[in-house]
Amino acid sequence: MKNLNRPELNKSSPSGPPLESTRGGPHIENSRDAIHVKHSPSESSDERTYPPGDVALWIFILAELLVFGVFFSAYAFTRASNVELFNTCQRTLDTNSALINTLALITSSYFVMRAVAAIREDKSQQCFQWLLAALLMGFVFLVVKSGEYLHHYDAGINLRTNLFYMFYLSLTFFHFMHVILGMVILTAVAIKATKGGYSAAEHTGVESGASYWHMVDIVWLVLFPLVYIMH
Amino acid sequence: MNQTGTKTIYAVRPCTFVYIVLMTLTVITWLVGKAGLHGLEISLFVLSFALFKGLLIGDYYMGLRGIKGLWRWVIIIWLLLPGSLITWAFVSAS
Numbered sequence: 001m002k003n004l005n006r007p008e009l010n011k012s013s014p015s016g017p018p019l020e021s022t023r024g025g026p027h028i029e030n031s032r033d034a035i036h037v038k039h040s041p042s043e044s045s046d047e048r049t050y051p052p053g054d055v056a057l058w059i060f061i062l063a064e065l066l067v068f069g070v071f072f073s074a075y076a077f078t079r080a081s082n083v084e085l086f087n088t089c090q091r092t093l094d095t096n097s098a099l100i101n102t103l104a105l106i107t108s109s110y111f112v113m114r115a116v117a118a119i120r121e122d123k124s125q126q127c128f129q130w131l132l133a134a135l136l137m138g139f140v141f142l143v144v145k146s147g148e149y150l151h152h153y154d155a156g157i158n159l160r161t162n163l164f165y166m167f168y169l170s171l172t173f174f175h176f177m178h179v180i181l182g183m184v185i186l187t188a189v190a191i192k193a194t195k196g197g198y199s200a201a202e203h204t205g206v207e208s209g210a211s212y213w214h215m216v217d218i219v220w221l222v223l224f225p226l227v228y229i230m231h
Numbered sequence: 232m233n234q235t236g237t238k239t240i241y242a243v244r245p246c247t248f249v250y251i252v253l254m255t256l257t258v259i260t261w262l263v264g265k266a267g268l269h270g271l272e273i274s275l276f277v278l279s280f281a282l283f284k285g286l287l288i289g290d291y292y293m294g295l296r297g298i299k300g301l302w303r304w305v306i307i308i309w310l311l312l313p314g315s316l317i318t319w320a321f322v323s324a325s
Contacts (some may be wrong), residue, residue: 052294069313076320099261229264230274
């Protein structure tokens, strides 16, 4: 995937201590068709106009968010016509498991963010370790959620049981699949990181993987109260 | 906060502080569910927590804070759109 980012994007951490310069001042590359100016990392962060990571992946993230947004709205408006059914069925859900899953995803997002901060300081090994910790949290999510699905399966609940369970199962399973995809991406990034494939100067892959994982987290943060708590 | 040369040393990293806030809001949301609290106001209160948490993730973890232009607003707009529709649906159902 072509990196559409500006070079100056990798210069500072979104949080935590500012990083020291890893490249020199403005650098001019003269190609046949255009002159590309690479800005110094010391340039003000106020000039950043692109998010960290690959812009193409961000467009994919927006498409995913749009789908989840439509799903959430459809759930809410269907509930409006079936309030009693939704409230009754909602009480059968395990909020303890949902809490564990939410805490696991928030923690994994934190670890991923620390992995990005580590690679921005050229610490590949630390980056790898943070990613491994994030993957562990993702695994916790999958195990707990699978336990919930098994419980529903044993109770004879499926997509055809009623409207609530149709929404609940499809929404959460759709998200479940995104967690798996996010873990595949993070695993690929972690493997490359442990081989020294990223540096402070070039770590677009880490930022892209992190952005995708945070998207998965944000979706769950809305899904959790909507499906488990709000009635 | 203490500045040494080009590095800024924080007593608690902003991202760690955000993490603590996220965990706290999540536990409060869970407690609301455990206590069996319900109704429109409670639902909207819990939803506002979720949207705020999403905003924190976008700003501090995704690194959108400080970015100029459209990209700064993508997560905020996404949170507001479904958030408004969900609010509308819950208000109409009450």
